[in-house]
Amino acid sequence: MDAGARSGHGRQGSVSRFARVLTLLVMPAALWGQARGGAAFPHAPHARLFLMCSSCHAGIPTGDAARSFPPVALCGACHDGTVEPRVQWAPPVRSGAGLLVFSHPVHLAKVKDVTCESCHSLADPNQWMNVSHAVPERCISCHAHGASAHLADDNVCATCHRPLTSAVALTDARVAAFPKPPSHARADFVNAHGAAARAPAANCATCHARESCQRCHVDGARAPTIRALGNDARVARLEVGRAPVYPTPADHRGSEFALLHAKSARADPARCSVCHTRASCETCHTGDGARDFLRSIPDARQATAPGVQLRWATPATLSTGPHNVSVHPPGFARAHGAMAASGELQCASCHAQRFCSDCHGGERVTRRYHPNDFVSTHAPQAYSRETDCSSCHSTEAFCRACHRQVGLAAKANIRSTVFHNAQPLWLLQHGRAARQDLTSCTTCHQQTYCMQCHSDLGSRINPHGPGFDAARMSSKNPQLCLVCHFKNPLAR
Amino acid sequence: MKRLVLLAMALPSVLAGQGLRISGVTTVQFIELRPLIADSIDETLVPGTGESRTVEGGVPAICPVTSAFCQFERSGNRVSAAPVLQDLTVAGWGWVQGLSFRGDVRARTQLGGTAGFLYPRGDDHFEVLDAYAQLDRDAWRGRLGRQWVTGGLGAYAFDGADAVWRPNGFSVEGWAGRALVAGLNEPYTSAELAAVDNIPPQQNGYVFGGRARYRPDALTAAAFTYQRVLVADRSGLYSERAALDASTRRFGAAVDLGLVYDFATGGWNEARLRVGTGEGRSLGYSLEARHSRPFFELWTIWGAFSPVGFDEVRATVDWRPRASHFSYSLRGADRKYAETNTGIDLRTNGWRAGGDVRWQGGGALAASGSYDVDIGSGAANTDVRTGLGWMASDNLSFRADLMMTQNIYEFRIGTGRIYGASFDGAVRVRPDVRLVVDAGLYQHTLTNGAAGPDWTQRRGSMRVEWMLGRDPGMVGKAP
Numbered sequence: 011m012d013a014g015a016r017s018g019h020g021r022q023g024s025v026s027r028f029a030r031v032l033t034l035l036v037m038p039a040a041l042w043g044q045a046r047g048g049a050a051f052p053h054a055p056h057a058r059l060f061l062m063c064s065s066c067h068a069g070i071p072t073g074d075a076a077r078s079f080p081p082v083a084l085c086g087a088c089h090d091g092t093v094e095p096r097v098q099w100a101p102p103v104r105s106g107a108g109l110l111v112f113s114h115p116v117h118l119a120k121v122k123d124v125t126c127e128s129c130h131s132l133a134d135p136n137q138w139m140n141v142s143h144a145v146p147e148r149c150i151s152c153h154a155h156g157a158s159a160h161l162a163d164d165n166v167c168a169t170c171h172r173p174l175t176s177a178v179a180l181t182d183a184r185v186a187a188f189p190k191p192p193s194h195a196r197a198d199f200v201n202a203h204g205a206a207a208r209a210p211a212a213n214c215a216t217c218h219a220r221e222s223c224q225r226c227h228v229d230g231a232r233a234p235t236i237r238a239l240g241n242d243a244r245v246a247r248l249e250v251g252r253a254p255v256y257p258t259p260a261d262h263r264g265s266e267f268a269l270l271h272a273k274s275a276r277a278d279p280a281r282c283s284v285c286h287t288r289a290s291c292e293t294c295h296t297g298d299g300a301r302d303f304l305r306s307i308p309d310a311r312q313a314t315a316p317g318v319q320l321r322w323a324t325p326a327t328l329s330t331g332p333h334n335v336s337v338h339p340p341g342f343a344r345a346h347g348a349m350a351a352s353g354e355l356q357c358a359s360c361h362a363q364r365f366c367s368d369c370h371g372g373e374r375v376t377r378r379y380h381p382n383d384f385v386s387t388h389a390p391q392a393y394s395r396e397t398d399c400s401s402c403h404s405t406e407a408f409c410r411a412c413h414r415q416v417g418l419a420a421k422a423n424i425r426s427t428v429f430h431n432a433q434p435l436w437l438l439q440h441g442r443a444a445r446q447d448l449t450s451c452t453t454c455h456q457q458t459y460c461m462q463c464h465s466d467l468g469s470r471i472n473p474h475g476p477g478f479d480a481a482r483m484s485s486k487n488p489q490l491c492l493v494c495h496f497k498n499p500l501a502r
Numbered sequence: 503m504k505r506l507v508l509l510a511m512a513l514p515s516v517l518a519g520q521g522l523r524i525s526g527v528t529t530v531q532f533i534e535l536r537p538l539i540a541d542s543i544d545e546t547l548v549p550g551t552g553e554s555r556t557v558e559g560g561v562p563a564i565c566p567v568t569s570a571f572c573q574f575e576r577s578g579n580r581v582s583a584a585p586v587l588q589d590l591t592v593a594g595w596g597w598v599q600g601l602s603f604r605g606d607v608r609a610r611t612q613l614g615g616t617a618g619f620l621y622p623r624g625d626d627h628f629e630v631l632d633a634y635a636q637l638d639r640d641a642w643r644g645r646l647g648r649q650w651v652t653g654g655l656g657a658y659a660f661d662g663a664d665a666v667w668r669p670n671g672f673s674v675e676g677w678a679g680r681a682l683v684a685g686l687n688e689p690y691t692s693a694e695l696a697a698v699d700n701i702p703p704q705q706n707g708y709v710f711g712g713r714a715r716y717r718p719d720a721l722t723a724a725a726f727t728y729q730r731v732l733v734a735d736r737s738g739l740y741s742e743r744a745a746l747d748a749s750t751r752r753f754g755a756a757v758d759l760g761l762v763y764d765f766a767t768g769g770w771n772e773a774r775l776r777v778g779t780g781e782g783r784s785l786g787y788s789l790e791a792r793h794s795r796p797f798f799e800l801w802t803i804w805g806a807f808s809p810v811g812f813d814e815v816r817a818t819v820d821w822r823p824r825a826s827h828f829s830y831s832l833r834g835a836d837r838k839y840a841e842t843n844t845g846i847d848l849r850t851n852g853w854r855a856g857g858d859v860r861w862q863g864g865g866a867l868a869a870s871g872s873y874d875v876d877i878g879s880g881a882a883n884t885d886v887r888t889g890l891g892w893m894a895s896d897n898l899s900f901r902a903d904l905m906m907t908q909n910i911y912e913f914r915i916g917t918g919r920i921y922g923a924s925f926d927g928a929v930r931v932r933p934d935v936r937l938v939v940d941a942g943l944y945q946h947t948l949t950n951g952a953a954g955p956d957w958t959q960r961r962g963s964m965r966v967e968w969m970l971g972r973d974p975g976m977v978g979k980a981p
Contacts, residue, residue, distance in 0.1 A: 341820075347774075348654070348749050348759060348774065351652075351727070352654075352723040352747040352749040353673070353723040354717070362604075363649075363650050363652070366657055367650050367657060370656065370657030371657070372687065373622075382924055383922055383924070383942060386922075390912075391876070394854070394880075395796070396835075396854070396876070398794075401656045402685055407683070408623075411623070411698050415619060415621075430913045439846050441842065442846040442850075445809055445810045447879060448798075448807060452802070458700050461803070473806065473808070478808050489733075490738070490801075
């Protein structure tokens, strides 16, 4: 190929093809070095002065570092203060490996028909010394790995780059200025990046170190993928003050997740450990039922990140107010008895015993079970034992005390009380009602009220039904009979 | 001396390894109502003859032939109460592996309100709900102090000891101590019980109980519980019952069985079999058969009055379409009482039906509506509710509700309608401090001359939940 004809500079006869190749090949390294050596050399203004790249960068093709950049004295030949103003320029100083794994001699040996301009020329190739860094798109236009773009997911960074932890020459500022691949801006990136990171051709190490992951990952000290990255002080400094990000995974969003997560957690505790410390679990699992499992989750001392901070819940706040976690299905409060009593549902995994006694203790503090206006609607539920009042309340002490306060409890004298809703024959009718709903009766009537008729002290009307087993009851508590009977009716 | 010095040197590090958590709930309530009071009127001003008449408005009255006055009841002046409850929970752990202590105490008082009108237990100023030490190891656990035992027989508090031995899949538990009245959490001879019954128990009781549980896998479990409460002088029992509970979740179905047997009356207090779908299904159902008969302890005479039970069938359907913001529930039940042998014609059955619709918006808004009707022996009503909630953030939420209840029939209180509107709000002021408030306005209209307390009122409460200390396993600052 006639480089001179192709470039159109009009100096074809004076610049050899070999020199042009060498000159253009060394240009990237020269330009790269400006970042560390001071102000970049302004090539374009010197276009009429230098006819060959190799004039200044002779050592690039051979890897001779000493001859890769011109001596400072060469500038002084013109910039002596009289012909041209003095300038301060120094060749770049390499303090270690950079991020780019690139060898001009190797490329020169492997690649044919390539000039310095092939990689370093800017948009207008007709302008001499209009050069700059080699942009990555030029690299992937030759390399046959099929990447669609420099920062595309299908690129293989290691083709050209070494791991960041090895690129010791980069400053904090350079690391901070790394371009962000478009994939990282996708809404699902955080949730989906794990699989990509574990892939054999993962690209993470090019830009990231352990500290990048340990900003969010609780298991940063355990996870093999993270451990493989290595530590980097620059990344550590850059991560200081950055808040962790914990988006909610799709399978966590279902209303039943809180109830059903145990199975998936036990199957893959490592997945939980990515975002959660043991404290997350113990927000709900205050009991000992999940203790063995929780040991597999890092505690705060082992964690490399704060982890998801679940709502700070106390036994009192766990299920109160509009923030309820929908752990149990609808109707659970009424139907949980057998599940809890049998032990099938391990209540103690999440609830302290106080959680039970908050309701079953008989006095409502949190509005967990009854709505605010339950008092106004409770009668049918009490009569039908829809909600078994006595499982939480002492009907004598709780119900009767309230009914007395509001004037509902029966007075001592049968004749002085208002009857049941304008039913004048109620006294005759009450037997069936009493046997069907005796618990409700006791919320207003004391024992002596009924004994006015149903005892030896009163009218001696027998309250016992046909199936009453007096002997059985007497055997359990002989004193009971003597409450109503002057003497034990079973005594011979 | 040397030992003391060594102990003093070691104490800071020992204490640093311990955990202490103190949490509290402060609740202030405000309620109003017009209680039912007795009144009388000159017999000559009441139309009609005989003992049973009605005064103005159709309110029933009794006009004894021996008196010149008719007696009736009406709503009195408006009264109010403002009870305050302070709950305090202290939990400590860490000295020895598995050793912890726990205490829950409650203080009550009344801030204001009408003199003489007292919220239930408002004069019981201090209560220890539980206070026990626990030593918990892998295979066993022991507790000593005031504690609760919960199971198929309900929840019982007692002062005593409890021990559990739990090898793999199996556990045996036993407990004994001074019994406390269920639902009251006070000894049998307490003033609280004596205040509401003129034949209160004369002696305390001692509880003895045991439970065996078998849990072959995570999806199946069964438990048998036996408990008796002995009168202190051992002259008899206050109660003797046993319960069998079993539950399984296999093949996508959930089956629960609960049985409670009363040895004193020789009958079943509860027998319940429920079959339904497992959790997490889009379409769920349950079918339940239940027999229920009330249970009375033997310090009362009520058990000798031969109470009868009822048999009930119940069904529920819950539908939560996966891709929908809506979910729906339907429920219904029908029950029939056993023969009372009283020869009196009263309703011997009952039924209920209801349904609700819930809507969960994009996360911030939620709405719900429900309708229920409950017709039965003793009382009947219909109830309509709707509400809208807004969860502004994890730390701030509101909810507003409207309700209407119609008391169709009731033995004692009568018929009427209540319309109400209420508001709930919660704000988390700090990670470990939360404020919850609710307020409601209710309008009660009694109909058909019913004599009942007027429930027209303002009602509200404020609750502050707070915590000091850290949960086990948490170090560093609170989130």
